[in-house]
Amino acid sequence: GNIEPPGLHYLSRDEETHKRLNKLMGVELDGHVSGITLFASVPLSTEPWRPFEANELIACKEGQIVAKLQL
Numbered sequence: 001g002n003i004e005p006p007g008l009h010y011l012s013r014d015e016e017t018h019k020r021l022n023k024l025m026g027v028e029l030d031g032h033v034s035g036i037t038l039f040a041s042v043p044l045s046t047e048p049w050r051p052f053e054a055n056e057l058i059a060c061k062e063g064q065i066v067a068k069l070q071l
Contacts, residue, residue: 006051010058011044012037012065035063 015034037060043049052058059067 005054008039008041008052009043009049010037010039010052010065011047011049033063037063037065 013033013036037058038044040049053070055071057067057069057071058065059069
């Protein structure tokens with residue numbers, strides 16, 4: 001098949017959203033979560049997943065995006 005952008009998607013959730021929508025197709029999360037950022041090759045739900053831009057780098061710490069760089 002063809003390889004085309006976007007090759008990766010991400011979704012960030014805060015604690016309240018995570019409590020409300022804790023089920024994703026094929027993903028189960030346990031325990032206390034103050035925030036979470038998920039990465040997948042295709043969106044795993046109908047939530048607003050964002051595609052990576054070409055040459056984009058995203059850094060996370062403790063589930064939160066702390067930096068985005070365009071290389």
